[in-house]
Amino acid sequence: xxxxxxxxxxxxxxxxxxxxxxxxxxxxxxxxxxxxxxxxxxxxxxxxxxxxxxxxxxxxxxxxxxxxxxxxxxxxxxxxxxxxxxxxxxxxxxxxxxxxxxxxxxxxxxxxxxxxxxxxxxxxxxxxxxxxxxxxxxxxxxxxxxxxxxxxxxxxxxxxxxxxxxxxxxxxxxxxxxxxxxxxxxxxxxxxxxxxxxxxxxxxxxxxxxxxxxxxxxxxxxxxxxxxxxxxxxxxxxxxxxxxxxxxxxxxxxxxxxxxxxxxxxxxxxxxxxxxxxxxxxxxxx
Amino acid sequence: xxxxxxxxxxxxxxxxxxxxxxxxxxxxxxxxxxxxxxxxxxxxxxxxxxxxxxxxxxxxxxxxxxxxxxxxxxxxxxxxxxxxxxxxxxxxxxxxxxxxxxxxxxxxxxxxxxxxxxxxxxxxxxxxxxxxxxxxxxxxxxxxxxxxxxxxxxxxxxxxxxxxxxxxxxxxxxxxxxxxxxxxxxxxxxxxxxxxxxxxxxxxxxxxxxxxxxxxxxxxxxxxxxxxxxxxxxxxxxxxxxxxxxxxxxxxxxxxxxxxxxxxxxxxxxxxxxxxxxxxxxxxxx
DNA sequence: CGGGGATTTGACACATATCAAGAGCGGTGG
DNA sequence: CCACCGCTCTTGATATGTGTCAAATCCCCG
Numbered sequence: 158x159x160x161x162x163x164x165x166x167x168x169x170x171x172x173x174x175x176x177x178x179x180x181x182x183x184x185x186x187x188x189x190x191x192x193x194x195x196x197x198x199x200x201x202x203x204x205x206x207x208x209x210x211x212x213x214x215x216x217x218x219x220x221x222x223x224x225x226x227x228x229x230x231x232x233x234x235x236x237x238x239x240x241x242x243x244x245x246x247x248x249x250x251x252x253x254x255x256x257x258x259x260x261x262x263x264x265x266x267x268x269x270x271x272x273x274x275x276x277x278x279x280x281x282x283x284x285x286x287x288x289x290x291x292x293x294x295x296x297x298x299x300x301x302x303x304x305x306x307x308x309x310x311x312x313x314x315x316x317x318x319x320x321x322x323x324x325x326x327x328x329x330x331x332x333x334x335x336x337x338x339x340x341x342x343x344x345x346x347x348x349x350x351x352x353x354x355x356x357x358x359x360x361x362x363x364x365x366x367x368x369x370x371x372x373x374x375x376x377x378x379x380x381x382x383x384x385x386x387x388x389x390x391x392x393x394x395x396x397x398x399x400x401x402x403x404x405x406x407x408x409x410x411x412x413x414x415x416x417x418x419x420x421x422x423x424x425x426x427x428x429x430x431x432x433x434x435x436x437x438x439x440x441x442x443x
Numbered sequence: 444x445x446x447x448x449x450x451x452x453x454x455x456x457x458x459x460x461x462x463x464x465x466x467x468x469x470x471x472x473x474x475x476x477x478x479x480x481x482x483x484x485x486x487x488x489x490x491x492x493x494x495x496x497x498x499x500x501x502x503x504x505x506x507x508x509x510x511x512x513x514x515x516x517x518x519x520x521x522x523x524x525x526x527x528x529x530x531x532x533x534x535x536x537x538x539x540x541x542x543x544x545x546x547x548x549x550x551x552x553x554x555x556x557x558x559x560x561x562x563x564x565x566x567x568x569x570x571x572x573x574x575x576x577x578x579x580x581x582x583x584x585x586x587x588x589x590x591x592x593x594x595x596x597x598x599x600x601x602x603x604x605x606x607x608x609x610x611x612x613x614x615x616x617x618x619x620x621x622x623x624x625x626x627x628x629x630x631x632x633x634x635x636x637x638x639x640x641x642x643x644x645x646x647x648x649x650x651x652x653x654x655x656x657x658x659x660x661x662x663x664x665x666x667x668x669x670x671x672x673x674x675x676x677x678x679x680x681x682x683x684x685x686x687x688x689x690x691x692x693x694x695x696x697x698x699x700x701x702x703x704x705x706x707x708x709x710x711x712x713x714x715x716x717x718x719x720x721x722x723x724x725x726x727x728x729x
Numbered sequence: 730c731g732g733g734g735a736t737t738t739g740a741c742a743c744a745t746a747t748c749a750a751g752a753g754c755g756g757t758g759g
Numbered sequence: 760c761c762a763c764c765g766c767t768c769t770t771g772a773t774a775t776g777t778g779t780c781a782a783a784t785c786c787c788c789g
Contacts (some may be wrong), residue, residue: 178680257694263709281617286608289617309602316599324570326612331575333619338553339500340626341670343609345745376768384627386669386746391769407754407768423549631777664737672778677737691787693736 195300197225205361208249209303211321214303218317224308225249225301237278237292237300244282246304250274252374253298257380259290268382270332270441271374274363279305280326295373322370323339340384343422348383349393350421353403358414483514483587490649493561494535495589497607502605510594511587513536523564523578523586528569531561532590536560539584540659544667545576554668556618557642557660560584560649566612569701581659626670629708635679635708639689643698655697 184358186275195201199210199221206212208273210221214249228251231237239259250272257278258268269290271279283305312319361367372379378386381391402418404411412418467614481487485496485507494500496507515539517523523534536558544554545563552700560631568574569591579661600603625634647653658665662673662680683689688704690697698704 252663261618261628265624265628267619267627269623279619283607283612283613285613285617290620309606313602316595319598319605320570320595323608323612326609326616327567327571329616330612330619331571333616333623334545334553334555334567334576335617336623337555338547338627340623341553341667342547342551342787343610355717358540371555381627385746388747388769389766392745395769673735674737674779675777678777681737706730 169379190246193222193225197228198222199224201303202251203288204251204275207362209247209277209321209325211324218315219321220311220315220318223311224303224318226304226307227302229300229302229430230297231294231300232297233294235294235296238288239291240288242288244279244285244288247279247283247303248292249277249301249303249307251301253294253297253300254296255292256295256374256378257290257292260340266381268374268378271295271335271382273359277325277329281331338384343344344424345383345385345389346393346396347422347424348385349379349390350397352423353384353410354378354415354418357415367408367412368415372408452464454471463555478512479508479511481663483508483511484508485587486712488537490537492650495607495611496658496692497610505601505607506597506604508572508605509597510589511591512593515586515587515588516583517580517586518583519580521580523580526574528574529680530565530571530574530591532588533563533565533569534578535563535587537581537585537587537588540571540582541578541584541661542581542664543578554660554664557581557664557668559645562616566615597662605623622668630710631669631671632672632674632679632682633708633710635665635676636704638665639696639698640670640701640704640708653698654701655695658694658696690694 158409178350199205203206209224210219214373231253238388252274255276256268257270257271257272260266270276272292276348278292279288281290308318312322324426340349343351356370356372357367365370374382376390379385380387380390393406394403397418398405400417402412402421404413404415438440451487459693461665485491485494486542488494488496495510496505517539523541538560541558541562541564542554543556543558544552546552556562558578567576594604594608599610619683625637627638642658643654644654646656660668663669666673666676680689680691683704684691686703688698688700689706
């Protein structure tokens with residue numbers, strides 16, 4: 158794990174407790190039969206039902222309190238990890254706000270998500286030796302470290318945990334499919350409206366206000382996420398404000414008319430494409 | 444599973460062999476201790492190393508020949524499944540060519556991929572009762588049916604299989620991240636070039652020509668996949684042909700200058716976005 | 730041979746990118 | 760405490776890539 162910026166403090170030290178084991182790079186933390194520290198337990202976590210442990214339907218068989226080995230406090234501006242860092246752990250966010258992004262060889266950047274409490278990062282790197290994308294901290298928060306080798310071990314004895322991991326990865330695939338749809342078939346106004354409503358729903362699911370919240374990301378980051386230029390994002394937010402559908406005070410947003418925004422999502426379709434059944438072909442050479 | 448179009452024939456019937464169990468909807472095929480029919484075995488499959496069984500590094504512990512319960516022949520124009528169909532199985536493609544796509548409530552369509560031999564479909568629906576997207580057959584082929592309950596059972600006794608499933612899902616996440624990058628940060632010409640080269644690489648990985656191949660999908664489907672109109676795709680392919688980088692005879696394509704195409708991918712960047720570290724905020728109300 | 734869809738190509742419109750300037754905000758140092 | 764600096768955000772003017780509309784051609788298939 159790269160330690161950049163102000164990210165250099167383990168939660169254990171921070172919380173004033175003694176860590177059961179080393180917290181950083183080498184191999185995997187030896188926590189086989191050591192008890193998980195109370196502060197890192199999922200059973201007391203407010204967002205557990207959104208996270209790997211799930212809604213508790215099969216709770217009895219998931220060793221939720223052995224899942225997280227360490228918890229770390231990470232600070233705004235720091236990177237949790239970068240593409241190319243060795244892959245060792247899955248991360249689950251307990252609090253804070255983050256962005257995940259890719260950087261192409263030629264410098265192009267694509268923000269792939271804005272994970273927050275209850276979300277996970279690092280699952281895309283399973284099977285790679287190194288992380289495939291970057292995760293940066295936008296708002297200081299706490300992240301639960303789940304060493305992958307540890308997760309594999311636990312999976313061996315808990316079918317329910319295996320299932321939860323599969324579900325979490327599946328959700329991630331669906332989430333990205335949804336973004337593909339936004340990127341590929343929506344116009345700018347629809348994209349921004351969708352973005353705001355989606356954020357709103359995610360805040361709501363975590364018990365925060367769905368109508369009034371902070372944007373922890375910049376216009377430029379929103380733009381990258383939506384495939385737009387920052388100026389376009391800014392203009393559209395100004396327009397939505399002019400129309401009375403939102404109030405936007407730079408990073409602080411209030412949704413005034415959710416229905417209007419929802420309508421805006423459908424506006425300006427680009428494609429219909431309905432399969433015809435007939436499929437002409439020109440075969441190789443022939 | 445929806446049975447539409449000419450998709451109404453099980454591979455067993457087709458191959459003239461007796462099926463070991465029912466092949467369709469109800470619960471899950473009872474194949475607990477029945478031997479897997481020879482024709483459905485992974486160990487004899489040409490694309491097994493690209494598929495769930497993997498490259499064989501941990502082959503000994505993966506019950507590869509119990510993985511696939513049935514194999515089906517599916518015909519061009521048919522749907523393997525549609526969004527909303529009950530989720531029961533993962534599908535692995537042995538041959539043929541397919542498209543996966545989403546349809547939004549308002550009718551917008553987004554093609555999410557063009558799976559072919561060695562690829563999988565349905566992993567996005569794990570944890571849902573129903574499939575989240577549609578998969579249509581573009582070129583007749585054979586698909587291996589892996590009932591999810593069956594996979595779960597096998598996973599219980601094979602850590603290596605669990606790992607392979609995780610890897611496959613992880614790869615799918617990375618694949619979609621890559622498409623997000625294409626959709627969000629490339630211009631039309633770069634998108635189409637990237638698409639052709641990517642297809643070329645996938646054919647090469649399967650032992651087919653990397654310079655000459657058929658496009659089983661229409662311009663409209665390519666457009667949907669890349670977030671472009673079909674006319675734009677057509678124009679760009681004409682242009683690439685005019686420039687001597689490809690030869691495009693409707694559905695039959697020859698790549699004449701891969702390097703030129705590769706250069707084209709970098710052209711016309713849209714975003715740079717490098718993190719600044721400073722992160723201004725306007726806190727709630729304040 | 731005829732019909733229908735796919736593809737190509739052109740003309741044009743328009744959404745969004747690009748370029749540029751100014752304002753707002755937050756932190757820093759005098 | 761104020762002035763400055765750097766960054767983000769906003770807004771305007773303009774350029775341009777791509778969508779839209781339309782028509783001709785091609786191709787497959789009956």
